[in-house]
Structures are given as C-alpha cells and as structure tokens.
Amino acid sequence: MVVGVQLSMGSRCVKYLMFIFNLLFVISGILLISLGSVIFAIFHEYRHFLDKEFLSVPSLLIAIGVIIFLIAFFGCCGAVRENYCMLVTFATLMILVFILELAGGISGYVLRAQASDIVTEKMNSSMAEYKDNTEITFLWDGIQKKLRCCGTNEPKDWQLYFDNDSLPMTCCDPQAGAAGTVSCKLNSTSELHVHDVGCAPAFLDFVKLHALQLGGVGFGVAFLQFAGIWFAISLAKSIRNTYESV
Template structure:
C-alpha cells in the first residue's frame, strides 16, 4: 500500500538518488557477470592445468551479479512505496553483498600469490600423461603454440618426462615449415610455459580481485543512501 508520508526535502532527494543508485547497482551486476564469464572462459582453455579454486571465484562473481538484479528490486520498490521494511531488507542484503564482494576481492589477490605453485604442480602431473591422454596431449600442444613456450621451465623438461616424440609445438611453426625438420631440444623455444601461464592467470586474478573490491566500495554509497532513507521513513512514521 502506497503511503502518504511527506518526507523532508533532503530525504526526498535521497529517495530519487536511490533510483539512480539502483540503476548503477544493476550495471555493476552486469559488469560482475561479464568479468566472471570472460575469465571463466579463459580458464576453461587451461582447465586441466588449474585447480578448482581458480574456477570458483569467477563463478562466484557470476552468482553475485545475478542476485544483484533481485536485490535492486527491493531498493526500487522500497523507495517508491516509502516502505521501511523493504528499505531495511534492501540495506541488509546490500551489506551481505558488500561483505561477499570484499571477500571475493581478497580471494582474488590470494589466488594471485598461489598461482605459480598450483600451476607448476598441475603441469608436472599432466606432463606425465602426455603420451597416454589425447586430451592432455592436445592441451599441451595448444598451450605451447599459443604462449610460444616449451616445457615447464624449458625444453629439457620433455626429455626428463621421457615422451615418445618431442612435442612439435615446442618449435615455431615457421621453423618446421621452412626447414622441414623435426622439433628438437636445440631448436625449441627457450621460454618455459610456467612463467607465461602464471602471469596470465595472475593478471586475471587481479582483475577479479579489483572488480570485487572496487564495486564493493561503490555499493557502500548505496548502503549509506538506504540507511538514511530508512531512518527518514521511520521518523515520518513516528511523527504521523
């Protein structure tokens, strides 16, 4: 039921600012979903070289972005109806989202620190499966070709792994086409894949962390608006 409460001028301004904030709130949800989906897609290309925890964070951001649309409904309806309970519910949900986004941001920076060691462990285990698993074989070939690298730290890692055939992706495709020779340790690319993949994953982890923390502080403004409006509505009820 729509109330006939007459809010003070300052509170009415906050009420209209709440509409603007909820529009921005929905935009932040879209941003979170976009970042989560984009990075999740990148991670899928290296799923056998990454722990599950690397996938949980972008998935979590997609989830947060999705429920933001639901929370914005409470904010808009509460402001229109000047409903104290709905504004209070909106405030509580905003605070929960704020904490969750801060946690996601911190988790992103923690993942950045753990990336190198976690990826190295996965690379060591999957390299041993290069001969036996077509999936692992394809992943390593694509990884080395895309990142222009060879082995974990260098080409000699493949010799230690005792593969049946030295991976052709360890050499530049131009070299093989022009020389018509097989790829060897001597002609392989010098950079290892661990450093390059770690840098890529760390960069994405920073993006996830920055998105979570940055948007959380934007939403802190909305929390202040909601608390101020809820207080004004409650005082108006008390004076009626």
C-alpha cells in the first residue's frame, strides 16, 4: 500500500513560494543572458583597448544565466512533485553557481584595479596605427565621437602622429568637419571646440558604468539564490521528516 505524503500548512507555503522563486530564477537567467550578451558585444567592440580577461566577465555571466535557467527545472519539478532528491540537487547546484559568481566577482575586482594601466597602454600603442590601420581609425573615431574625448590622456597625445597641431576631425565638435575648409587643430579658434577630456578616463568611466550594471544584477540574483536555497533545504527537510514519520 502506498502511503501519501501530507505536508504541513507551513511546508505547503514554502512549496508554493519556492515554485514562484523558480519562475523568478528563469526570468533572472534570461536577464543575465541578455545583459551579458549586450555587454560582451560592447566590450568586444572595444577589444583593442581591453585585455581578453575583460570579455571573460560577461561570458561568465552568460554561462551562469544558462545554468540558472536549466537548473530551475529541478527546483520547479522538485517543489511540484515534492521530490526530496530533486530539491537537494537544486540546492547543491545553486550553491555551486553562487561559488562561480563569487569567483567572477573576485576576478572583476582584480581587473578593475588593473583597468587603468591596461586601457592607457592599449590606447597609446593603438594611436601609432591610426593612419595605417582602418579598423583602428574607425575605433578611435567612434570612441572620440561617442565619448567626446581626444587622445589617451589629453589632445596633445596626438602630436606624436600629426603635424602642425592637427588633430583627428573627431576630436572636434561635428560642426568642425561640416565646414569643409576648417580642420581640427589643437589651438582651434573660438568657433571650434576641441574635446579636452582624454579617452582613457572617459572610457574607464564607461566600462565602470557597465560593471556597475553587472554588479547590480548579480547582487539581485544572489539574493534570489539565497532565498531559493533556503526554501529548497526547508522543503526537503519537511519532506524527509514527513516520510520518516509515516
């Protein structure tokens, strides 16, 4: 004769809450995959200014999102079917994912400390290729337009590669190039405006902004993980105690 397992009212509440949390896990997994993909694409666009390690952080975020999306299956099935083994598997996998997130956070913190030197070195070396490498030209013109910056640390950095105080046209406001007969120079007249901010500090602020987004989402997912792990362990204990009392 098969004896049905009857959970207490409190355990049933935990069961339904865990099911809801797993739906949130699915959504958070999709969010991590989407955000990681967007930031990976942004970092890849500026890969000449960054080391490969910077691409590993959003890649790890995408991997974690996929894993969370998949293991939410164990949590949902375990809660609905009141299956002890599935719940324990879910809790174990979530703990492993949390360890991965912790490792990614530590790596991100280490990279953040090294970011300034890496970006400055990469930008300085790429400036020498500005006139000869179409990809580098496009990259520098794009970042100087988007971030309204010029040179690595200041506009004078370009004087090693340009004569007569000349600068790339993207170092000046758009109207400078629109005039046709006007060129962008270090000592431009009042009708022109040279971007006086270096691209290294501007780009670092840009990277830190996206790192903050990653950190915020990671913190939110970590909170959900703690709650989900607690619910899974509590429900698993309740199911085990119920079976033992039967």
